[in-house]
Amino acid sequence: MKADTIIELALILPVLLIWAISLRDVMRRRDLGRRQRVAFAAVLLFLPPLAVLYLLIRPPVSVRRGAVHSDDPRARLVDELELATQA
Amino acid sequence: MGEPPPAQSVPSGPPEVPSGPGRWSRHVLQARLVAAIATVTWREVESGDVSATASGPVLLVSNHFGGAADAIVLMSVLPRRPRILADDAIWRYPVAKQVMEWIGAIPVHRGRGASGGGPRGGQDNSDMFRACHDALGAGEVVLIFPEGITREEPSIGQVRSGAARIALGARAAGVSGIRIIPVGIHYDDKAAFRSTVYVREGRPIDLDGVLEEVATSGSSRGDAVAGEVPAATQPDPDGQHAGRAGENAGWTHAEVEQLTELVEERLRAAAPNYDDWREARALQTAAEAYLRDLEPTRSVPIGLRDRLGGWLAARPGHERIEEAAGDYRDALSHTGLNDAWATEGTAGLRGKSFVTVLTWLLMLPYAIGGVVMHGIPLVLSWLVSRLRLAPAVMATILPVASAVLFVIATVFWLVVGWLFDAWVGVFLVAVMSPVSFAALVAVAERAQLWMRGLRNRVFGIRHSLTALARQRQQVVGLVSDEITSALATAAGDQELGR
Incomplete structure (x- = not known):
């Protein structure tokens, strides 16, 4: 493989990643109706460079990195302990 | 006080964007x-x-x-x-x-x-x-x-x-x-x-x-x-x-x-409610070890760790746990391990090192780009964090310094991108800047863990791992006893209430 090809691949991969993230984000947005989501997705699908712009200007959502999931039995145990102590 | 807030959970999708002023x-x-x-x-x-x-x-x-x-x-x-x-x-x-x-x-x-x-x-x-x-x-x-x-x-x-x-x-x-x-x-x-x-x-x-x-x-x-x-x-x-x-x-x-x-x-x-930072860290370590033992395959969310640590701090007679967990924490920092690594054993450490190297190789090209784009602000931010200042003052200075340094670096690279190839250059900088930063941080932090593992293998800490495991077991046992006793008391009280 030529060096130029490797560099191009290295640049294209992040663009693809951002494109995929933005498409997934559009489809999961609750503040848009179905038609709006489809329209947004169609634009991003055919114009991938706009994905960067989309991620920069989309309305922010609150950060929930690493938050506890409700199916975690450890969360239920801690809830139970706090309740038991305060009762 | 009444009931604590309901169990914290994450909805399946992103949270709804609220409307109204201040959104x-x-x-x-x-x-x-x-x-x-x-x-x-x-x-x-x-x-x-x-x-x-x-x-x-x-x-x-x-x-x-x-x-x-x-x-x-x-x-x-x-x-x-x-x-x-x-x-x-x-x-x-x-x-x-x-x-x-x-x-x-x-x-x-x-x-x-x-x-x-x-x-x-x-x-x-x-x-x-x-x-x-x-x-x-x-x-x-x-x-x-x-x-x-x-x-x-x-x-x-x-x-x-x-x-x-x-x-x-x-x-x-x-x-x-x-x-x-x-x-x-x-x-x-x-x-x-x-x-x-x-x-x-x-x-x-x-x-x-x-x-x-x-x-x-x-x-x-x-x-x-x-x-x-x-x-x-x-x-x-x-x-x-x-x-x-x-x-x-x-x-x-x-x-x-x-x-x-x-x-x-x-x-x-x-909010946190501990006597001092040593108590806070010891009880959080105890909570982390206990929670990791409950679900060994899942990571321990810091929120759960802090809540259980806070619960332990409110228990009368928590000093025994604090002492044992403090000793365990000191031993961890002496050997350069964390609780997750201490549970792995030497075979686990080898496996972790393999994954670390693989991740390294995959992300290295982007991390090198990250060194070029963000190396200077990252090193300067780290140097700021090494200044001898009161923790509260540092907590103000550090994010402000990081913000200023990274904004300057980003503007600089956007200008370079524009001079290089106008909007295409700006686009490439906008894409590569966050990607290379994430890769740099991931590689640097994994490298730190990898170096610890290497050091432990070079200096042969097999014996230390056995001793650590024993200390850890003692801490987990003490926490487990405390929890069993609290739940039994609560069940007894409930029975009497009926």
């Missing part, structure tokens, strides 16, 4: 900047369910461990832009003044005497109260640190009456549906670069409901109405009441006192 979508640039600063400064910012702050007039009360860091952490997790109450001294500095005005902060004139004049000038706080009432009236979030000063100890200090007076004043001005929501900020190490933070929302106070209860009990109505008493004749124990003449009257001293007590109680339940 982040109207302040996209601010939200982006805050998120970027938080991402750079902390490795992980974990929050429980903060959806209660998404709508309606909300007075947010928080502990104040980390100066400006507290505001940045909260802004990064809240669904709406809060109006932050901050010391008016900040407005004296040219750039800081513009930043505070841009984010909609409200200045508080502290230390005023009854005459309205104080050590920092002659202004009273009537403008501050008016601004808070207007913001609440418009359905916004107002953020106040009711202790008034940054605190070094991992516990809540004296909660002052400001929050109660703002809420009651706004209520008297005709704002209904105000909720006072306590939030606790839990730092792993507030002065460290790339540490972790957990934000916990406490049990909200429904102001209308509380006032109804007070009115029903009739306990406060015999008192003089504060607004009818000249400010100079009122007791002013904390030196903060001089602005009363400018406040919207309509509350009584008893109401303020009761509400302040309630705010303090709820805030104490949400």
Whole structure:
């Protein structure tokens, strides 16, 4: 493989990643109706460079990195302990 | 106290973007900047369910461990832009003044005497109260640190009456549906670069409901109405009441006192409450070891770890656990391991090293790009974190320094991109900048773990691992006993209640 090809691949991969993230984000947005989501997705699908712009200007959502999931039995145990102590 | 907040859970999709005044979508640039600063400064910012702050007039009360860091952490997790109450001294500095005005902060004139004049000038706080009432009236979030000063100890200090007076004043001005929501900020190490933070929302106070209860009990109505008493004749124990003449009257001293007590109680339940940092770290280590043993295949969320650590700290006779966990923590730091690695054994360490090397190789090209693009601001931020400053001062300086350095670096590279190939160059910088930064951080942090593993293998810590495992087992056993005993007592009490 030529060096130029490797560099191009290295640049294209992040663009693809951002494109995929933005498409997934559009489809999961609750503040848009179905038609709006489809329209947004169609634009991003055919114009991938706009994905960067989309991620920069989309309305922010609150950060929930690493938050506890409700199916975690450890969360239920801690809830139970706090309740038991305060009762 | 009643029930704790409901179990924290994450909805399957992203949270709904709230509507109304103060929503982040109207302040996209601010939200982006805050998120970027938080991402750079902390490795992980974990929050429980903060959806209660998404709508309606909300007075947010928080502990104040980390100066400006507290505001940045909260802004990064809240669904709406809060109006932050901050010391008016900040407005004296040219750039800081513009930043505070841009984010909609409200200045508080502290230390005023009854005459309205104080050590920092002659202004009273009537403008501050008016601004808070207007913001609440418009359905916004107002953020106040009711202790008034940054605190070094991992516990809540004296909660002052400001929050109660703002809420009651706004209520008297005709704002209904105000909720006072306590939030606790839990730092792993507030002065460290790339540490972790957990934000916990406490049990909200429904102001209308509380006032109804007070009115029903009739306990406060015999008192003089504060607004009818000249400010100079009122007791002013904390030196903060001089602005009363400018406040919207309509509350009584008893109401303020009761509400302040309630705010303090709820805030104490949400915020860290340890005797000192050694106790906090030891009990958090004990909690982490116990929780990891319950679900060995899952990581331990810092929120759960801190909640269980806080629960242990409130137990009488927790000193035995603290001592054993403190020794275990010292042993961990001596061998350069963390609790997760201590449970792996030597075979696990080898496996981790293999994964680390593989990740390294995959991300290395991007990380090299990250060194070029972000190396200088990253190293400078790290150097700032090594300065010998009080932790609370460092917690203010570090995120501000990171923000300035990274903004300068980003602007520089955008200009370079433009000069290189106009919009295509700008586009490439916009794509490669976050990707290369993420790769650099991931590679550097994995390299750190990898070096630890290598060092342990070179110096042969097989024996130490056995000793560590024994210490760990003792800590987990003590925590387990405490939990079993607490649950048995609760079950017994319930039985008696029937």
